[in-house]
Amino acid sequence: MARSDLLLSLVRAGTTGDTPRFRKAVEALIVEERAKNHSILAGQLTEQLEQKALASNEDGKAHYGNGNGNGSAAAPLLSVQDAFFEIVPRRALGDLILSTTIQSIVRELVEEHHRQDLLRSYNLQPRSRVLLTGPPGNGKTSLAEALARALSVPLIVARYEGVIASYLGETAGRLRRLFDYVRSRACVLFFDEFDTLAKERGDVHETGEIKRVVSSLLLQIDSLPSHVVVVTATNHPELLDRAVWRRFQVRVELRPPTVPLIAEFLGRFFQELGQPVSISPAALARKLKGASFSELEDFTCDVARRHVLTLPESDLNKIVRDRLQQWKLAAVQTVSE
Numbered sequence: 477m478a479r480s481d482l483l484l485s486l487v488r489a490g491t492t493g494d495t496p497r498f499r500k501a502v503e504a505l506i507v508e509e510r511a512k513n514h515s516i517l518a519g520q521l522t523e524q525l526e527q528k529a530l531a532s533n534e535d536g537k538a539h540y541g542n543g544n545g546n547g548s549a550a551a552p553l554l555s556v557q558d559a560f561f562e563i564v565p566r567r568a569l570g571d572l573i574l575s576t577t578i579q580s581i582v583r584e585l586v587e588e589h590h591r592q593d594l595l596r597s598y599n600l601q602p603r604s605r606v607l608l609t610g611p612p613g614n615g616k617t618s619l620a621e622a623l624a625r626a627l628s629v630p631l632i633v634a635r636y637e638g639v640i641a642s643y644l645g646e647t648a649g650r651l652r653r654l655f656d657y658v659r660s661r662a663c664v665l666f667f668d669e670f671d672t673l674a675k676e677r678g679d680v681h682e683t684g685e686i687k688r689v690v691s692s693l694l695l696q697i698d699s700l701p702s703h704v705v706v707v708t709a710t711n712h713p714e715l716l717d718r719a720v721w722r723r724f725q726v727r728v729e730l731r732p733p734t735v736p737l738i739a740e741f742l743g744r745f746f747q748e749l750g751q752p753v754s755i756s757p758a759a760l761a762r763k764l765k766g767a768s769f770s771e772l773e774d775f776t777c778d779v780a781r782r783h784v785l786t787l788p789e790s791d792l793n794k795i796v797r798d799r800l801q802q803w804k805l806a807a808v809q810t811v812s813e
Contacts, residue, residue, distance in 0.1 A: 499525065500701055506660040507703050522660050558638035559654040565625035565664075567618055573741045573769070574615075578728055582619070585726060586626045592702070603725040604702040607670075608709040610730035613770030616709035617668060619730065623707065624664035632658055633666045640672070648692035655696040662703040670708035671715040690717050697723050732768050735761045741769070745776045751783065754793045763800055766807070775803055 486505070489498035506521045569582060588595060588602035595602055606623070608616040624631040639654065641647050651673075658665050667673065674694075677687045694717075697706055708724070710716060721727070733741065739761035746753055764772065782795045 496699075503660045503701055504703070507662045507701075511662065525660065556653045556657045558635070559650055559657075560632050560634050560638070563621065563624075563631040563633060565621045565631050567621045567625065569622045569626050572615060572618055572622055573733065573737050573744075574619075575734075575737065578730070581726060581728060582623065582626075586623070589627050589703075589705070601702040604700070604705045605697065605724045606705065606707045606726040606728065607721070607724035608707065608728050608730060609713040610711070611732060611768065612711050613768035614730045614732055615769050616730055617666075618769075619728075620664060620666045620707040620709065623705070627662075627664065627705065629662045629664055629705075631666055632661075632663050633668070636669070636672055645688075647689045651689070651693055651696060655700065658704050659700055664705045664707055665700075667706070667708040670710045670720075671712045674708075674716050674720045676715060676717045677719075690720075694719055694723060732766065733772070735765055738764055738767065738772060741772050742776070745780075749780060749783065749792075751790075751792050753796055755796060760796070760800070764803070767803075771803075775799060 485497065485501040488494070489501055502521060502525055506525070509517050509521065569579075569586075574582070585603055585606070589604075592602045608619060610616065621631050634654065639647060639650050641650060674690055675686055677690050700706060735758075739757045742757040742760055742764075746757065764775065767775070779792075779795055779799050782799070783790045783792055786795070
């Protein structure tokens with residue numbers, strides 16, 4: 477049975493004509509019914525809600541619009557599924573090497589969602605907007621996936637080729653359809669390279685269309701219920717619109733790993749490999765100082781491949797030395813370029 481507070485909210489919204497409140501209450505009800513595996517009822521409620529939204533549109537058409545109003549060609553019909561792909565998260569938080577500070581931040585966020593009923597009984601909501609920054613290859617996408625797994629929800633990844641349109645005014649419409657789709661689902665909605673959409677509106681080189689897209693995006697993020705956790709990632713935080721920062725209650729900078737974190741990563745790798753090696757993880761970590769997590773994964777995967785392919789005569793120490801030399805040469809070449 478639906479929670480009493482949801483039923484009361486529905487009745488109050490219906491009697492007062494408060495459409496936004498009514499929609500939020502129905503969306504929360506749909507999420508609860510999905511969690512109970514009442515998929516038929518959840519589907520029927522979703523269908524009714526979408527029909528109501530379509531009926532309120534000016535043209536009543538189930539697509540992203542009908543041109544820019546200036547007689548230009550209409551945008552091609554697209555399904556909302558073109559705007560994202562869904563992932564069943566498999567990477568766990570325990571699989572990631574995170575600093576103590578970041579571990580604490582993530583644990584608190586997960587606890588808030590697992591105990592959201594307690595928070596709501598005090599008229600509080602769990603935090604649901606996360607901004608990840610930092611150079612590439614240091615775990616922003618992996619953290620989004622691990623967070624989705626910790627919350628036991630799917631990871632919905634925005635596809636920019638399905639969101640960004642060449643037709644004037646269509647990008648904001650496609651974003652609206654994407655947000656309308658996810659708001660009735662408990663999920664993590666992930667935007668990688670978020671600066672692609674949320675550029676600084678004060679940039680004189682940007683068009684008025686981009687500025688309208690940013691304004692629409694921020695409004696859509698504000699209107700999402702807390703059971704949709706929005707995670708955004710960017711390698712260029714300096715490009716983000718200043719108003720974007722205020723929207724995100726949780727801001728995490730994922731920096732390149734320190735030597736102790738590299739040593740922890742390597743220690744796990746050699747333990748899982750189950751083969752002794754003469755060089756200690758700490759000593760090897762000092763030699764790999766400056767590597768990103770992505771580069772460390774490439775390094776260890778390369779070691780593992782050569783080890784397996786040379787069994788049973790595999791010389792793991794020689795393989796590590798060879799791969800370390802290759803990594804140093806590649807690093808020098810990258811710097812020189």
